[in-house]
Amino acid sequence: MTPDDAPIRFAILGAARIATKVGKAIQDANGAELSVIASRELSKAETWKQHHGARLAVEGYEEALRQPDIDAVYIPLPPSLHKEWTIKSAEAGKHVLCEKPTAMDAHEAREMLAVCKANGVQFMDGTMWxxxxxxxxxxxxxxxxxxxxxxxxxxxxxxxxxxxxxxxxxxxxxxxxxxxxxxxxxxxxxxxxxxxxxxxxxxxxxxxxxxxxxxxxxxxxxxxxxxxxxxxxxxxxxxxxxxxxxxxxxxxxxxxxxxxxxxxxxxxxxxxxxxxxxxxxxxxQETCMVESFVQIIRSKELSEYWPQVSLDNQxxxxxxxxxxxxxxxxxxx
Missing domain, CATH: 3.30.360.10 (Dihydrodipicolinate Reductase; domain 2)
Structure with missing residues (x-):
């Protein structure tokens, strides 16, 4: 657990194009720090790190979740992978900021949100405005x-x-x-x-x-x-x-x-x-979203609104x- 005034340290799971925008937002946001970029290929992660900044580049999303100093993850993967990596992230104790749509269907979304709640981590989808x-x-x-x-x-x-x-x-x-x-x-x-x-x-x-x-x-x-x-x-x-x-x-x-x-x-x-x-x-708006997410994590009081509106949207x-x-x-x- 980080001190109340310590930055929330993020890992990004995947080097998709949207990860560039949100990665910069994490760097610019008050109270956030971009620590890890993960890709299935280490060379892609290293290239992303070189061009866009991160403390560490790692091969594989599991490796990012194994990092003990990571507080939260951003998941810019295709929707078919949202359930798997949201659940794995939550079970690793990481708060989850996941791109929309939340899942392939509401059944998956309910399962994802239940695991987040059971592990005491915040879920928020990537609807920025x-x-x-x-x-x-x-x-x-x-x-x-x-x-x-x-x-x-x-x-x-x-x-x-x-x-x-x-x-x-x-x-x-x-x-x-x-x-x-x-x-x-x-x-x-x-x-x-x-x-x-x-x-x-x-x-x-x-x-x-x-x-x-x-x-x-x-x-x-x-x-x-x-x-x-x-x-x-x-x-x-x-x-x-x-x-x-x-x-x-x-x-x-x-x-x-x-x-x-x-x-x-x-x-x-x-x-x-x-x-x-x-x-x-x-x-x-990307920075506003990250700051909103960070404020919830720092408050230590999980918001029920953001998971619920995400499920309703789905x-x-x-x-x-x-x-x-x-x-x-x-x-x-």
Whole structure:
């Protein structure tokens, strides 16, 4: 156990591209230290260490978990490996920051979270934007009555995803597909805005190489609330969200990550269409996420919110995946 003011020492399990961003965030975050980079091939770990920094490069993820001075791990591996390495990390007493989607399905996610809880370690998935000051400012608008009763959440996330043989997002066995990968963020937007889980969902999708590469979804919540979104690998980059109430709406055209880091903003419109632009502090959202994770670990009081919202996100994605295949409205289980 580290002293209260000692940095939380991280190991990264895998040298994926996202590991570069989060690795820098660990280095920049208050109270965090990047100690170990692990790869299945030592040469890759050494190269990563040389270019991006870490105290130690090791061969194999197990070797990273054997390091006695590691407090937490970041798992940037494909979804098919999340369960195995979350459980092994938790059993080794390491707190777990794991990329999204949490798992291949909610059954796996429940097992992962149960092992984390049993071993007294924090679990958090890698959904970054809810940890930012802008997210907190938007939450205040949603909760202070400015928009009246909230009724709708509409969002979109699309990108151009290159179709290459080694792209795991096009490989079903590795957890590929637009709903798993980028629809996850739109689902989180609805859970975040309504502070609730939908009862039923519907999705329509097109498929490529066995995975959904474009999808449109509807989520039904209690009290006459509805969310909808589209996501896809075959459209221009979009990452916007609108939350609609009975007397106003909130719009953020880049809620997933700011187009311009110096202009982190959103708009509130009243019922007459008069818009107020609200500026937020310029921050790096990856760093905000790491700092949020570190604060929980240092508090020695595990947060139940982050594992639960991650599981709820997975439950909704599971139902959407079934609906996209069956063409039916599905219950969220």
């Amino acid at each position: 809810p940890h930012t000051p802008r997210s907190q400012q938007m939450s205040q608008v949603l909760n202070d009555g400015t928009l009246g009763e909230l009724r709708r959440v509409v969002s979109a996330f699309s990108i151009q995803m290159p179709d290459t043989p080694d792209q795991h997002r096009y490989i079903p066995e590795l957890g590929g597909g637009a709903l798993y990968d980028i629809g996850w963020y739109c689902v989180r937007a609805s859970l975040w805005a309504f502070a609730d889980v939908p009862t039923h969902v519907y999705a329509s999708a097109t498929y490529h190489r066995g995975v959904d590469n474009n999808a449109t979804a509807i989520l039904w919540f209690s009290e006459n609330r509805v969310a909808s979104f589209d996501c896809g690998y075959d459209l221009t980059r979009r990452k916007w969200m609108e939350v609609v109430g009975e007397s106003g709406n909130l719009v953020c055209d880049d809620f997933l990550s700011p187009w311009d880091i110096e202009k982190q903003r959103f708009w509130v419109h009243d019922q007459d269409g008069i818009a107020t632009e609200i500026q937020s502090p310029s921050v790096v 439950r909704v994605i599971d139902a959407l995946m079934v609906s996209a295949r069956t063409g039916n409205r599905e219950e969220v289980k």
